[in-house]
Amino acid sequence: MILANLSHMTIVGWESRYREILKEFGYSRNNDNQSCRLLDSILPKKVDLVKIRRLIENKPVFIVGAGPSLPSSIPILKKYKKITKIVADGATQAIIENGLKPDIVVTDLDGDIKSLKKAGRTNTIMIVHAHGDNSEKLGFAKNFKNCIGT
Secondary structure: OEEEOOOOEEEOOHHHHHHHHHHHHOOOHHHHHHHHHHHHHHOOOOOOHHHHHHHHOOOOEEEEOOOOOHHHHHHHHHHOOOOEEEEEHHHHHHHHHOOOOOOEEEEOOOOOHHHHHHHHOOOOEEEEOOOOOOHHHHHHHHHOOEEEEO
16 A cells, blocks of 8 residues: 655555664665765656556566576576566676666666666666665766666
8 A cells, every 4th residue: 555645655564664674784764865865966857657667567577686597597588588677786787798688777786887887878777776875876877878766
């Protein structure tokens, strides 16, 4: 269930889960907030969310992570090249090195920066998550052609 008001949307139960995440990873809420504001200031234009909807609504989608099955999944991804691929940053390098194009990359900029930059120069939609320990890397996002910050 999503509750909404005019200024923002909140997922019910998110606040308590967020506090758990902060504690588990040792993150600071203030640092998270500062990183979010920094990313928001870096991203001058907004990506039209309709682009994402066109890629995924009522369509099959591959979600690609950097797990142990990634190498054996590459031939399948090549066979179905036209199916939308949402790729975690850790899998971006393998996808690109195998001649595939990610449609969407979800990243906190902890993956291979060279591969992320390469994907970011294309029409790939880059979804960049700001958090308290990646503020020094957020500047990379300003060079991404299509970028959404979270």
